[in-house]
Amino acid sequence: MMEGTATSELHMFRKVLPRPPEMGRLLVNVTVSNATDPSMTLDCEALVDTGASHLVLPAAWKPRLGKLETVRILYPETATQETVRGEICGPIRLEVEGFGPIFTEVMFINMHPTDGRYEPMLGYTPLEQIPVTVDMARHRLVEVAADLR
Secondary structure, eight states, rough: OOOTTTHHHHHOOOOOOOTTTTTOOEEEEEEEEEEEEEEEEEEEEEEEEEEOSSSEEGEEEEGGGGGGGGEEOOOOOTTTTOOOEEEEEEEEEEETTOOEEEEEEEEOOOOOOTBBEEEOOOOOOOOOOOTTTETTTEEEEEEEEOOOO
């Protein structure tokens, strides 16, 4: 066998399958309302992101929810290692399609739309409050028992 032939033969048998653009991404429909003024509400699709701590919405949408109390300011790090200013506000009523509503907080950050669309994120805190977990095999959220440990 000539030098380099084994490598060439190995490449002949390896298949590279294209990854669908939505593989590993779970999007859910959510309704977010001001808990003290239910007439102030918005519906959107949110990316389930178990690495994010909160429901994260673009700061540009904050006026759509009316008067919310700013509870605190945080400076979380994004997946791209950028530090951003996050404004924690509430109370809000959050309903993920197919599950009962909860009362929680929302983090508003300055987001940049991609192709004219924002990408809200649904993080682990509201997921645990609902309580649901991610079933990656079936690509969906599933209800789980509440944990008081």
